[in-house]
Structure formats: structure tokens, C-alpha cells
Amino acid sequence: MNHIFAITRRELISYFSTPLAYVFIVIFLVLTSTFTFYLGNFYERGQADLSAFFNFHPWLYLFLVPAISMRLWAEERKSGSIELLMTLPIEPREAVLGKFLAAWSFIALALILTFPIWITVNFLGDPDNGVIFAAYLGSLFMAGGFLAVGAFISATTKNQVIAFILSVVACFGFLLAGFSLVLDLFSSWAPQALVDAIASLSFLTHFSNISKGVIDLRDLVYFSLLIAVFLYANTIILHLRKAD
Amino acid sequence: MIDCQGITKKYAHLVAVNNISFKVSPGEVLGFLGPNGAGKTTTMRIIAGFVTPTAGRALVSGFDVESQSMKAKQRIGYLPEGAPSYPEMTPRSFLEFIADVRGLTKGKKLSRLEEVFSLLHLEPVLEQTIDTLSKGYKRRVGLAQAILHDPEVLILDEPTDGLDPNQKHEVRSLINQMSKNKIIVISTHLLEEVEAVCNRAIIIAEGQILVDDTPANLESRSRFHNAVSLKLIDPSQIENVRAAIEALNEVTATEVDTNNNRMTAFPAPNKMPLAAISELATAQGWEFSEFHLESGRLDEVFRTITAGENA
Secondary structure, three states: OOHHHHHHHHHHHHHOOHHHHHHHHHHHHHHHHHHHHHHHHHHOOOOOOHHHHHOOHHHHHHHHHHHHHHHHHHHHHHHOHHHHHOOOOHHHHHHHHHHHHHHHHHHHHHHOOOOHHHHHHHHOOOOOOOHHHHHHHHHHHHHHHHHHHHHHHHHOOOOOOHHHHEEEEEHHHHHHHHHHHHHHHOOEEEOOOHHHHHHHOOHHHHHHHHHHOOOHHHHHHHHHHHHHHHHHHHHHHHHOOOOO | OEEEEEEEEOOOOEEEEEEEEEEEEEOOEEEEEEEOOOHHHHHHHHHOOOOOOEEEEEEEEEEEOOOHHHHHHOEEEEEEOOOOOOOOHHHHHHHHHHHHHHHOHHHHHHHHHHHHHOOOHHHHOOOOHHHHHHHHHHHHHHHHHHHHHOOOOOEEEEOOOOOOOHHHHHHHHHHHHHHOOEEEEEEEHHHHHHHOOOOEEEEEOOEEEEEEEEEHHHOOOOOOOOOEEEOOOOOHHHHHHHHHHHHHEEEEEEEEOOOOOOEEEEEOOOOOOOOOOOOHHHHHHHEEEEEEEOOOOHHHHHHHHHHHHHH
């Protein structure tokens, strides 16, 4: 455990000693509010809820989370510090978890900093704060899913740009797995069971349940499993390709 | 104890290390010498557990670096080539991270940090980010990271690369201080470094060990071993002097460096020409501005051994 926290701490120190952390948080806050008020018509809807806010999270994460995850491993490979990290007495799974937790808690911080919108909606009306809390939780889990996919991809390359682009594409696939754009690729040849399985991987479907305030255990389990699978794959990649 | 048993590393088009075996015991300071691309770094990476060998295995204090990697890694301090670290961190936060990962307890952590800060003279830069440091400081941060937990085994890949002569001297005396009960393996291009810190030298080229000997024995392979170099105050006399010296039984040949008029007399097999030449000089009344005994030149031995292999 100590190793994991040592790594998480080190990562967070690195985030906040470069402009990365501040740029990310500012952009995240600006975009969430812009989308909520201009595209989501927060006022015009006249409803005391935050769905105008949460509906845009998947699309924001699609670009912002890979921007965080792309550097997780690719940067270590590029700078050579992976040689240091992998020769310290740390298990690869501890390094994977430590890095993931750092990035995830950083995104959690960005989410927490959106609290003025929660204050706003409570000031204007009488929203169901349980639903809002559930949506925040769902949003965080979805971000974790994006992040695990991105971390895995980052571990396969030393090029951050490649890591970013591949992560966006992979996350886009997961996001729209339930929609015809993705399903049409499979429906012509794959058995129906596989098509259904792919459809059930959709981030959007799972997130829309939670964001409506329905905390279905299956949705949380889905994101947790997704995170676990990709972190495990990340560990295997590190075992296989420590040096090159 | 480091025990390398037939380690081999093959890449797609290249055999980086080819069936190398050697042992290093506590108290030994082993210098790895070899041309660039000889396999020095790969061998060190295998011992440090970063590169998995294609065949063979490496044991550190009895622990296999692959199957018992945690136990082996706890006993190793490793300075990778180029001393990588995290450029956005300060030396203090970076070394605190290393101390946490190495599992130093709180009191021990503070005292060890203070120790390595002063050993490597890091105090002036502790709060600066590492990417703003000079090459010499970066290297010293890397060294501090390697020795922080006072390991049994130190593996240093080019520890003095990029340091100025004073800093080189300091790092070498640091290595000498630590060498008593540790195993230290360093790689270097600098032959004077081998003389300064190592009590054993391995020369590798093309992934194989060519020589494994003490630096003194290596020097004695040089044709300069026991040769006498001298420089006359009056250079016009040089041809007379040369003829007289070449006539001695103890001398096989002489060479004159025309750039600086320095003459070197090479010894006949198993002879020491120093006494004979100095007697002759006294009898003839030659006056020298320079007169000394050569101990052997490692760089020449190195070139002969590694070039001979290519030929």
C-alpha cells in the first residue's frame, strides 16, 4: 500500500509543479459551464436539475481524459525514467494503481471544483440533491473508465501524441458502442450475442442511467470491471515491455 | 555477491550480450570497460532487473533478479545510464519519493536524506526543479538516489559522465569510501577512472568478456609497462642519446615523439631498463628536463584488446 501512495503522491506533485494541472482544471471548468449554459440551455429549460451539466461530461472526457492519461507511461518511456521506476522495489501493479489513482483523484478534484453550479441550481430552485450526487458519482466512474483505457494505451508507446489519438479513438468506440455507428460494423457478420455484448459496453447507456439518478449496481460494476480489466492489461504490458 | 550465469540478450537483429558469466564479491569494485555498444549497459540493466535476459540468470545476494525481483531490487542501488529522474520535481521531493519507495522509516529517512545531501553537496539546489540543474547536479541527484538506502550492491552506469574534473574526483572518492563492504559495478569510458577506483576490470566487446583482470595486471600487458620516458634539455643531442640507449641490453627499441622531443625506451622482455639508463646518463653527463618510469598505459591495452578482436 505504501508503494502505491508513494507513487500517487509523486504523480500529484508532478501535476501541480507544471502548468498541466492548472490548465486542465481551468479548461475543464470553462468548458463545463459553457456547455451547460449555452448548449445545454440551463436557464431556458426551467428545471431545477443538472442534466444540462452532466449530459456533456462524456464528450468532455472524450478529449480531456486522454490528455491526462497520454503522459502516464509514454512520458516515462520517452524520458527514460521508466528504467528508474522499474528497478525500484515496486511491483508493476503497484505502479499501475498508483498512477491511476493519482490521475483519477486529480479528475475528482476538477469535478469537485464544479460545485458553484450545484450551488447555483440550489439557489434557483429545489433540486433533488440525491440525483445530483448520483450523477457526480457516475461521472467520476465514467472518467475512471476513460482513464484506464487511456493509461493502458499510454503504456504501449513512448509517443504521447500517438497515445492521445489512439485513446480518443478507443474511448469514442466505447462511448458509442450502443449506437448504430459502432454496431453496424459488427451486425452484418457477428452473431447477435456478440452484437448485444458490444452494445452493452456503451459508456453512454451506462452513464445515462446513473445521471438520471438511478444508481443501478450493474452500472457501477460495469465501470469498475472495465477499470480493473484495463489496469490488469496495463500491468501485463509493463511486464512484457519494461525496457523497449 | 553478484553471480551472472551465462546471461544472454538477443534482440531481433543483434546479440547485445552473449553468454557472459562472472561473479563479484563484497569489497570488489568492478569496472566495465568496452567500446560503445559493447553490451555494458545491457549487462547492467539485466543485473538491475530492467532487461529480462534471453538466456541465463543473474543472482544478487542469492536472489534471482527475475523470479525474486523484489528481494533483489531492495539490495541494489542503481544509477541508470544518463541518470534519468523526474525533471519537474525538486531534488528534495524526488529523493523523498525514493526514500518512501525504499521503505525507510521516518527517522531513518530524515537522517539518510541529510547524509546524502551533504555527501553529494546538493544543499544549494534542493528547492530547484531538476530540469533547471546543470548536468553535474543531475548526475549527483541520480547518485544520491542510488545510495540513499545504503545498498549492498551498487550498479552505476557511467557515474562521472558530464562531471567536471573536481566533481569526478569527488565522486571517485565517494566510491572509494563506500567500497569497503559493498559490491560496486561501474561502467565507464574513462580508463583513468578504472585506475582510480576499481580493483578489477572487465573488458567487453560485442557482448563477450575479453579480459577479466586487475587494472595493474592490465597495465603490465602494455608495451609501455616499465618503459622509460625522457626529455633532453638540449634536443640536438637526441640522436646520440638514442643510439647509446638502444645499444643497452635492457632496451629493445626506442621511439621519439617529434612533437615534443620526448623519447621512450621500451624494455626487453622481463627487463627493467630504468637503472641502466640512469647510470648511462650519469656517466655521459646528459641533462634531462623529464625522466620517468612508465607503469603501462591502459588506453593502449584497451585499444589493442578491443581492436584485435575486430581484426
